[in-house]
Amino acid sequence: MKCPFCGSFNGQVLDTRQTERSSAVRRRRVCLECKKRFTTFERLEDFTIMVVKSDQRREPFDIKKVREGIMRAVEKRPVSVEAVDALVNEVEQDLTKEYVMEISSSAIGEKILEKLWDIDMVAYIRFVSVYRKFADIDTFMQELKKLKKENLKRERSRSQL
Ligand SMILES: [Zn+2]
Structure with missing residues:
Protein backbone atom coordinates (compact mmCIF):
# COMPACT_ATOMS: atom_id res chain seq x y z
CA MET A 1 0.00 0.00 0.00
CA PHE A 47 -7.98 -10.48 -0.54
CA THR A 48 -10.20 -12.51 1.75
CA ILE A 49 -11.76 -15.86 1.14
CA MET A 50 -15.38 -15.79 2.16
CA VAL A 51 -16.86 -18.81 3.83
CA VAL A 52 -20.44 -19.62 2.95
CA LYS A 53 -22.08 -21.28 5.92
CA SER A 54 -24.87 -23.82 5.78
CA ASP A 55 -27.48 -21.12 6.38
CA GLN A 56 -25.99 -19.16 3.44
CA ARG A 57 -24.49 -16.51 5.68
CA ARG A 58 -21.02 -15.42 4.64
CA GLU A 59 -18.10 -14.63 6.86
CA PRO A 60 -14.41 -14.04 6.21
CA PHE A 61 -12.31 -17.17 6.36
CA ASP A 62 -10.65 -17.38 9.73
CA ILE A 63 -7.76 -19.80 10.10
CA LYS A 64 -8.05 -19.52 13.88
CA LYS A 65 -11.45 -21.20 13.74
CA VAL A 66 -10.02 -24.04 11.70
CA ARG A 67 -7.31 -24.51 14.29
CA GLU A 68 -9.77 -24.40 17.19
CA GLY A 69 -11.94 -27.05 15.57
CA ILE A 70 -8.99 -29.34 15.04
CA MET A 71 -7.65 -28.75 18.55
CA ARG A 72 -11.01 -29.77 19.96
CA ALA A 73 -10.99 -32.94 17.89
CA VAL A 74 -7.49 -33.98 18.98
CA GLU A 75 -8.00 -33.16 22.65
CA LYS A 76 -6.29 -35.77 24.86
CA ARG A 77 -5.16 -37.63 21.77
CA PRO A 78 -1.52 -38.41 21.04
CA VAL A 79 -1.35 -35.67 18.43
CA SER A 80 1.33 -33.00 18.74
CA VAL A 81 0.67 -29.29 18.41
CA GLU A 82 3.19 -29.35 15.55
CA ALA A 83 1.05 -31.86 13.70
CA VAL A 84 -2.01 -29.68 14.20
CA ASP A 85 -0.16 -26.59 12.98
CA ALA A 86 1.10 -28.46 9.95
CA LEU A 87 -2.44 -29.54 9.16
CA VAL A 88 -3.76 -26.00 9.57
CA ASN A 89 -1.04 -24.70 7.25
CA GLU A 90 -1.88 -27.30 4.65
CA VAL A 91 -5.54 -26.35 4.70
CA GLU A 92 -4.69 -22.68 4.32
CA GLN A 93 -2.23 -23.35 1.51
CA ASP A 94 -4.75 -25.51 -0.33
CA LEU A 95 -7.24 -22.68 -0.21
CA THR A 96 -4.82 -20.04 -1.47
CA LYS A 97 -3.52 -22.34 -4.18
CA GLU A 98 -7.00 -22.88 -5.46
CA TYR A 99 -7.57 -19.13 -5.63
CA VAL A 100 -11.12 -19.47 -4.45
CA MET A 101 -12.92 -16.33 -3.40
CA GLU A 102 -15.70 -18.26 -1.79
CA ILE A 103 -15.83 -21.66 -0.24
CA SER A 104 -18.55 -23.48 1.64
CA SER A 105 -17.86 -24.32 5.26
CA SER A 106 -18.56 -27.96 4.39
CA ALA A 107 -15.82 -27.95 1.74
CA ILE A 108 -13.39 -26.71 4.37
CA GLY A 109 -14.62 -29.43 6.70
CA GLU A 110 -14.00 -32.07 4.05
CA LYS A 111 -10.47 -30.80 3.54
CA ILE A 112 -9.77 -31.05 7.24
CA LEU A 113 -11.28 -34.53 7.43
CA GLU A 114 -9.17 -35.74 4.54
CA LYS A 115 -6.05 -34.72 6.42
CA LEU A 116 -7.21 -35.78 9.88
CA TRP A 117 -7.73 -39.30 8.61
CA ASP A 118 -4.03 -39.91 8.37
CA ILE A 119 -3.28 -38.32 11.71
CA ASP A 120 -5.69 -39.81 14.20
CA MET A 121 -8.79 -41.94 13.73
CA VAL A 122 -10.47 -40.86 16.97
CA ALA A 123 -9.93 -37.20 16.16
CA TYR A 124 -11.36 -37.87 12.73
CA ILE A 125 -14.54 -39.39 14.14
CA ARG A 126 -14.89 -36.58 16.67
CA PHE A 127 -14.55 -34.02 13.93
CA VAL A 128 -17.10 -35.82 11.77
CA SER A 129 -19.61 -35.96 14.59
CA VAL A 130 -19.28 -32.27 15.40
CA TYR A 131 -19.07 -30.87 11.96
CA ARG A 132 -21.63 -32.97 10.18
CA LYS A 133 -24.06 -32.43 13.06
CA PHE A 134 -25.88 -35.69 12.70
CA ALA A 135 -29.59 -35.44 13.19
CA ASP A 136 -29.73 -38.72 15.04
CA ILE A 137 -27.64 -41.57 16.26
CA ASP A 138 -28.64 -43.80 13.31
CA THR A 139 -27.14 -41.44 10.79
CA PHE A 140 -24.00 -41.29 12.89
CA MET A 141 -23.78 -45.07 13.08
CA GLN A 142 -24.25 -45.30 9.32
CA GLU A 143 -21.44 -42.86 8.85
CA LEU A 144 -19.23 -44.88 11.18
CA LYS A 145 -19.94 -48.05 9.23
CA LYS A 146 -19.08 -46.27 6.02
CA LEU A 147 -15.84 -45.08 7.61
CA LYS A 148 -14.95 -48.59 8.69
CA LYS A 149 -15.47 -49.84 5.16
CA GLU A 150 -13.42 -47.02 3.68
CA ASN A 151 -10.75 -47.67 6.25
CA LEU A 152 -10.57 -51.34 5.33
CA LYS A 153 -10.33 -50.45 1.66
CA ARG A 154 -7.50 -48.04 2.40
CA GLU A 155 -5.67 -50.57 4.52
CA ARG A 156 -5.93 -53.10 1.71
CA SER A 157 -4.72 -50.73 -0.94
CA ARG A 158 -1.87 -49.74 1.35
CA SER A 159 -0.80 -53.29 2.01
CA GLN A 160 -0.73 -53.87 -1.73
CA LEU A 161 1.87 -51.19 -2.16
ZN1 LIG B 1 5.50 7.89 3.98
Whole structure:
Protein backbone atom coordinates (compact mmCIF):
# COMPACT_ATOMS: atom_id res chain seq x y z
CA MET A 1 0.00 0.00 0.00
CA LYS A 2 1.42 3.33 -1.10
CA CYS A 3 1.99 5.98 1.56
CA PRO A 4 -0.18 9.03 0.75
CA PHE A 5 2.48 11.34 2.18
CA CYS A 6 5.78 10.24 0.68
CA GLY A 7 4.74 7.59 -1.85
CA SER A 8 6.78 4.82 -0.25
CA PHE A 9 5.52 1.24 -0.38
CA ASN A 10 7.42 0.39 2.76
CA GLY A 11 4.56 0.33 5.23
CA GLN A 12 3.29 -1.75 8.07
CA VAL A 13 -0.22 -2.67 9.21
CA LEU A 14 -0.87 -1.66 12.80
CA ASP A 15 -4.47 -2.67 13.18
CA THR A 16 -7.21 -4.28 11.11
CA ARG A 17 -10.87 -3.77 11.80
CA GLN A 18 -13.95 -4.94 10.07
CA THR A 19 -16.38 -2.21 9.13
CA GLU A 20 -19.97 -2.44 10.31
CA ARG A 21 -21.31 -3.67 7.04
CA SER A 22 -18.43 -6.15 7.05
CA SER A 23 -17.92 -5.79 3.31
CA ALA A 24 -14.65 -4.00 3.93
CA VAL A 25 -11.87 -3.77 6.45
CA ARG A 26 -10.27 -0.69 7.82
CA ARG A 27 -6.52 -0.83 8.30
CA ARG A 28 -4.37 1.48 10.32
CA ARG A 29 -0.96 1.65 8.73
CA VAL A 30 2.33 3.34 9.41
CA CYS A 31 4.80 4.35 6.74
CA LEU A 32 8.25 3.09 7.67
CA GLU A 33 9.91 5.85 5.62
CA CYS A 34 8.22 9.03 6.84
CA LYS A 35 6.67 7.48 9.99
CA LYS A 36 3.27 9.03 9.21
CA ARG A 37 0.14 7.07 9.94
CA PHE A 38 -2.80 6.60 7.63
CA THR A 39 -5.94 4.53 7.28
CA THR A 40 -6.99 2.40 4.34
CA PHE A 41 -10.27 0.75 3.50
CA GLU A 42 -10.07 -2.47 1.58
CA ARG A 43 -12.82 -4.50 0.14
CA LEU A 44 -12.80 -7.99 1.56
CA GLU A 45 -13.32 -9.51 -1.87
CA ASP A 46 -9.92 -8.24 -2.86
CA PHE A 47 -7.98 -10.48 -0.54
CA THR A 48 -10.20 -12.51 1.75
CA ILE A 49 -11.76 -15.86 1.14
CA MET A 50 -15.38 -15.79 2.16
CA VAL A 51 -16.86 -18.81 3.83
CA VAL A 52 -20.44 -19.62 2.95
CA LYS A 53 -22.08 -21.28 5.92
CA SER A 54 -24.87 -23.82 5.78
CA ASP A 55 -27.48 -21.12 6.38
CA GLN A 56 -25.99 -19.16 3.44
CA ARG A 57 -24.49 -16.51 5.68
CA ARG A 58 -21.02 -15.42 4.64
CA GLU A 59 -18.10 -14.63 6.86
CA PRO A 60 -14.41 -14.04 6.21
CA PHE A 61 -12.31 -17.17 6.36
CA ASP A 62 -10.65 -17.38 9.73
CA ILE A 63 -7.76 -19.80 10.10
CA LYS A 64 -8.05 -19.52 13.88
CA LYS A 65 -11.45 -21.20 13.74
CA VAL A 66 -10.02 -24.04 11.70
CA ARG A 67 -7.31 -24.51 14.29
CA GLU A 68 -9.77 -24.40 17.19
CA GLY A 69 -11.94 -27.05 15.57
CA ILE A 70 -8.99 -29.34 15.04
CA MET A 71 -7.65 -28.75 18.55
CA ARG A 72 -11.01 -29.77 19.96
CA ALA A 73 -10.99 -32.94 17.89
CA VAL A 74 -7.49 -33.98 18.98
CA GLU A 75 -8.00 -33.16 22.65
CA LYS A 76 -6.29 -35.77 24.86
CA ARG A 77 -5.16 -37.63 21.77
CA PRO A 78 -1.52 -38.41 21.04
CA VAL A 79 -1.35 -35.67 18.43
CA SER A 80 1.33 -33.00 18.74
CA VAL A 81 0.67 -29.29 18.41
CA GLU A 82 3.19 -29.35 15.55
CA ALA A 83 1.05 -31.86 13.70
CA VAL A 84 -2.01 -29.68 14.20
CA ASP A 85 -0.16 -26.59 12.98
CA ALA A 86 1.10 -28.46 9.95
CA LEU A 87 -2.44 -29.54 9.16
CA VAL A 88 -3.76 -26.00 9.57
CA ASN A 89 -1.04 -24.70 7.25
CA GLU A 90 -1.88 -27.30 4.65
CA VAL A 91 -5.54 -26.35 4.70
CA GLU A 92 -4.69 -22.68 4.32
CA GLN A 93 -2.23 -23.35 1.51
CA ASP A 94 -4.75 -25.51 -0.33
CA LEU A 95 -7.24 -22.68 -0.21
CA THR A 96 -4.82 -20.04 -1.47
CA LYS A 97 -3.52 -22.34 -4.18
CA GLU A 98 -7.00 -22.88 -5.46
CA TYR A 99 -7.57 -19.13 -5.63
CA VAL A 100 -11.12 -19.47 -4.45
CA MET A 101 -12.92 -16.33 -3.40
CA GLU A 102 -15.70 -18.26 -1.79
CA ILE A 103 -15.83 -21.66 -0.24
CA SER A 104 -18.55 -23.48 1.64
CA SER A 105 -17.86 -24.32 5.26
CA SER A 106 -18.56 -27.96 4.39
CA ALA A 107 -15.82 -27.95 1.74
CA ILE A 108 -13.39 -26.71 4.37
CA GLY A 109 -14.62 -29.43 6.70
CA GLU A 110 -14.00 -32.07 4.05
CA LYS A 111 -10.47 -30.80 3.54
CA ILE A 112 -9.77 -31.05 7.24
CA LEU A 113 -11.28 -34.53 7.43
CA GLU A 114 -9.17 -35.74 4.54
CA LYS A 115 -6.05 -34.72 6.42
CA LEU A 116 -7.21 -35.78 9.88
CA TRP A 117 -7.73 -39.30 8.61
CA ASP A 118 -4.03 -39.91 8.37
CA ILE A 119 -3.28 -38.32 11.71
CA ASP A 120 -5.69 -39.81 14.20
CA MET A 121 -8.79 -41.94 13.73
CA VAL A 122 -10.47 -40.86 16.97
CA ALA A 123 -9.93 -37.20 16.16
CA TYR A 124 -11.36 -37.87 12.73
CA ILE A 125 -14.54 -39.39 14.14
CA ARG A 126 -14.89 -36.58 16.67
CA PHE A 127 -14.55 -34.02 13.93
CA VAL A 128 -17.10 -35.82 11.77
CA SER A 129 -19.61 -35.96 14.59
CA VAL A 130 -19.28 -32.27 15.40
CA TYR A 131 -19.07 -30.87 11.96
CA ARG A 132 -21.63 -32.97 10.18
CA LYS A 133 -24.06 -32.43 13.06
CA PHE A 134 -25.88 -35.69 12.70
CA ALA A 135 -29.59 -35.44 13.19
CA ASP A 136 -29.73 -38.72 15.04
CA ILE A 137 -27.64 -41.57 16.26
CA ASP A 138 -28.64 -43.80 13.31
CA THR A 139 -27.14 -41.44 10.79
CA PHE A 140 -24.00 -41.29 12.89
CA MET A 141 -23.78 -45.07 13.08
CA GLN A 142 -24.25 -45.30 9.32
CA GLU A 143 -21.44 -42.86 8.85
CA LEU A 144 -19.23 -44.88 11.18
CA LYS A 145 -19.94 -48.05 9.23
CA LYS A 146 -19.08 -46.27 6.02
CA LEU A 147 -15.84 -45.08 7.61
CA LYS A 148 -14.95 -48.59 8.69
CA LYS A 149 -15.47 -49.84 5.16
CA GLU A 150 -13.42 -47.02 3.68
CA ASN A 151 -10.75 -47.67 6.25
CA LEU A 152 -10.57 -51.34 5.33
CA LYS A 153 -10.33 -50.45 1.66
CA ARG A 154 -7.50 -48.04 2.40
CA GLU A 155 -5.67 -50.57 4.52
CA ARG A 156 -5.93 -53.10 1.71
CA SER A 157 -4.72 -50.73 -0.94
CA ARG A 158 -1.87 -49.74 1.35
CA SER A 159 -0.80 -53.29 2.01
CA GLN A 160 -0.73 -53.87 -1.73
CA LEU A 161 1.87 -51.19 -2.16
ZN1 LIG B 1 5.50 7.89 3.98
